[in-house]
Amino acid sequence: MGRDRSCCACAVTECFALVDCNNFYASCERVFQPNLRGRPVVILSNNDGCVIARSNEAKALGIEMGAPWHQHKQPFEKQGVIVRSSNYTLYGNMSARVMKTLRQFSPNLEVYSIDEAFLSFDGFDGRMESHAREVRARVYQWTGIPVSIGIAPTKTLAKIANRAAKKNPASGGVQILMDSAEQEALLDQLKLEDVWGIAKRLSRRLGEIGITTPLQLRQADAPFIRERFGVVVERIVLELRGQSCLELDEVPSNRKSLVSSRSFGRSIHSLQEMREAVSTYASRACEKMRRQNLATANLIVFIETNPFRTQDQHYRASQSIQLPLASSDTGRITTAALSALDAVWKPGYSFKKAGVMLLDLVSATHVTSTLFDVPDSVSSQSRMKAMDALNRRFGRDTVILGSSGVKPKWSLRREMLSPCYSTDWRELVRVG
DNA sequence: TCTGGGGTCCTAGGACCC
DNA sequence: TCTGGGGTCCTAGGACCC
Structure with a gap:
């Protein structure tokens, strides 16, 4: 829960700075090709399918x-638009440089996305603007972004x-919005969809009850909004009023899922080809997972x-599959993925996209001294929770059966272990 | 005839974000 | 011909338990 300051006249107002890289991918390309400056640049997605970033021009x-x-x-290339395929390795590296620079200004920083970070500006009253301008100048000086x-x-x-x-070019890249009247004036000029968290559907639903501008949303009755649209939208209302509900999240939590997927350059008709694609995605996903020392x-x-082919019948299907034990082993996971593929495969269709999602990721700790067994009858999510709890309690050198890096004999050893009958980690059988 | 109710877990899907 | 990829959170409803 956020601290409630609204009832206290002497409360210190919190202050967040959002630092956002301008046209990030296009700016990254420009750092290494300065001749792109001042020219229209677009960055394309995989297979050069669609536009994912644009310079101002x-x-x-x-x-x-x-x-x-x-x-x-055709028309745009005639106008001199410069096109680049996306290069995510480059963007990732540039992002790390930007974040490192920002961290020198404030350790209280939340990396929100590849090109954005929230910084705490608490305690900078009166010097906020000069401080922000300094941040801006140094990031540009050190990274070119x-x-x-x-x-x-x-x-x-x-x-x-x-x-x-x-x-607003007159702002010089820094805008302070601490004053309530200024907030209202600005909110009155914007569309609902300009608000973080409001997209097309919510905007339409809000419109149905007569709320069409961010200012009206700010003035709406919060309990009513909560009842009708849920807690997420209620939080937006309060945040628009200046009541902070979303705290700075400085410690990134472990990711909970990861995906490897692609659209194909051409359609796939044969199961054999699809099996190859799915194998590729599964092993790519496993690589990502191991790099972060996780298992699923x-x-x-x-x-x-x-x-997009409206003349064809659209078919989309997914199949989830549970492994008996958490693993990040490519072979094991690929085998599971392929059996899931067999379950959703439909002959006679032209497939354009496929992917593998790994869910309920847990930290993959090596078997060293302590072993716990979790029976297959325990659901995957409970198993994950139990494993997480064990890891937290016993530290890095605890166990998890079947997880990444587990000694090859684990399956044999597992046979020798007595099962336990509880999903409560405290009651798990300690066997090693 | 009358057929609990509260809590939790699980899953699928919606909605949004960059 | 050709339309991205990778995330998070919330909710609703059914299953299940006591």
Whole structure:
């Protein structure tokens, strides 16, 4: 729960700065190719399918985010638009440099996405603007990436402020939005969809009850909004009022799932080809998982036909599969993924996309001294919870049967272990 | 005839984000 | 011909338990 400051006149107002890289992918390309500066640049997705980033000059030409490139390629290339395929390794490295620079200004930092971070600006009253300008200048000096900074008492308002900093050149890339009247004036000019957390559907549903601007949302009755739209939207209402509900999340939690998926350059008709694709995704997913020292016992395979081909029947299916024990072993997981694929495969369709999702990720700790057995009858999620709890309690050198890095004889040893009959970790049988 | 109720777990799907 | 990939959180409803 967020601390409630609204009832206390002497409460210190919190202050968040959202630092957001301008046109991040395009800016990264420009760092290494300065001749791209001042020119319209677009970055394309996999298979050069659609537009995923644009420089300001490209935006000015009317190139939309997500636009299928094949529909726009010719006219835009005539206008001198420069096209790049995406290079995520480069963007990841540049992101790390930007974050490292920001950390020097404040250790209280939440890396929100590849190109955004929230910083605590608490205690900078009166010096906020100069401080923000210093941050901005140093990030540019050290990384070559231009950023915009929005400052406000809540994360949601900081997002709004950041947007204003970007849209308004006079701001010089820094917008402070601490004043209530200024907040209202700005919110009145925006669309609901400009608010963080409100997209098309919610916007439409809000419109049905007469709420059409962010200012109206801010003024709406919070309990009513909660009843009608749930806690998420209620939080947005409070955040828009300047009441902070979303705290700075400085310690990133372990990821809970990961996906490896691709759209194919051409459609796939044969099961054999699809098995090859799914094998590739499974092993790629396992690599990611091992790199983060995680393991899973729960995965999903999904396949899909081309949803844009309206003349064909659309078919999308997924199959989840449970492993008896958490693992990050490529062979084991690939085998499971392929059997899941067999369950969803439909001959006669042209498939355009497939993927493997790994769920309920747990830390994969090596078997060393202590062993616990968890019976197969225990559900995957309970098993994961139990394993997590064990890891926390006994530290790194505890066990998890069948997890990554487990000694090869684990299956044999498992046979020798007595089963336990509880999903409560305290009652798990200690066997080693 | 009358057919509990509260809690938790699980899963699928919706909605949103970058 | 050609339309991305990778995440999170919440909710609803059924199963199950006592």
